[in-house]
């Protein structure tokens with residue numbers, strides 16, 4: 001499967017890569033493409049490496065992190081790698097008792113509900129995560145000209161896991177805390193913003209060329225509540241890393257109603273899920289932001305002709321934005337045939353070539 005050399009010697013630096021230039025809204029020779037959750041269960045070479053290694057242990061073992069991060073670049077020839085980690089890794093690193101349970105996701109031993117729980121969220125400093133610095137450094141070195149995207153969870157999405165104690169469709173305890181004790185909610189999110197921002201900074205300072213803030217579940221809120229309870233904290237994270245000079249991508253699911261506010265919170269690139277067309281996303285954000293997205297990950301299971309038409313349509317709509325990074329509208333589904341993803345990469349490169 002190793003058909004793409006991730007580190008050609010004579011290429012430019014990753015900070016001038018096509019992905020970074022598209023994020024800045026500059027002219028690029030073709031549309032860059034990567035896939036959320038590209039490093040993971042859809043790849044047999046990933047499953048082989050993970051055999052018998054718990055998820056959190058894999059995330060804290062630099063050699064494994066590097067190999068898993070580079071695998072999809074080799075296989076698919078994507079234009080960026082996403083750092084292999086999880087949004088709860090920084091929480092684990094500051095001492096929160098949690099696990100990532102196969103088939104479920106993050107599970108927190110004692111959910112956060114009271115002011116006393118804040119004591120369990122100390123600051124994150126570079127000294128908290130030396131393994132992350134090492135993993136990013138050696139991954140960047142292995143990737144050569146291919147840029148690495150660092151990431152973190154946004155305060156709302158992290159708070160949801162802490163307060164619910166695990167994955168939730170309703171976010172009921174989270175909303176109960178937000179409305180019932182706004183002061184505690186704000187103090188919790190301020191701590192999470194520090195942890196999230198520091199985690200992004202560690203990755204960028206170790207060589208990541210772009211960062212993505214995942215507010216996956218914030219689409220559960222109406223706009224007024226987003227602006228009141230969440231936006232100031234996400235803004236603190238994004239503005240807090242502005243000095244690093246790396247493009248900032250801001251993404252959530254079912255966030256069509258929030259796109260203008262999420263963009264204005266300090267993003268350079270707005271991530272768009274598959275429910276909103278890129279055309280509408282560009283219009284809603286005033287044509288001022290690069291966009292990332294937004295092929296429905298389920299369409300990878302459709303016949304090639306139908307999928308090809310969809311890919312062409314997404315590339316075409318992306319031309320209306322100042323910059324476009326092709327991606328799925330959410331993560332790669334576990335049963336995805338990876339050979340189809342490789343074909344999608346080739347097609348995006350071919351039809352977008354200028």
Ligand code: 1CP
Nearest residue numbers: 036037038039040055085086087102103105167214216331
């Ligand atoms: O390939 C990549 O994209 C890099 C790795 C990556 C990323 C970016 C993982 C590995 N997790 C994440 C981010 C992440 N984690 C998000 C934001 C992205 C998104 O919206 O999908 C979220 C919400 C999580 C939380 C999480 N971790 C879930 C979702 C649970 C829920 O609420 O429904 C799950 C299933 C995990 C575990 C996880 N994270 C990553 C992997 C490979 C796995 C599976 C691990 C295992 O089963 O052993």
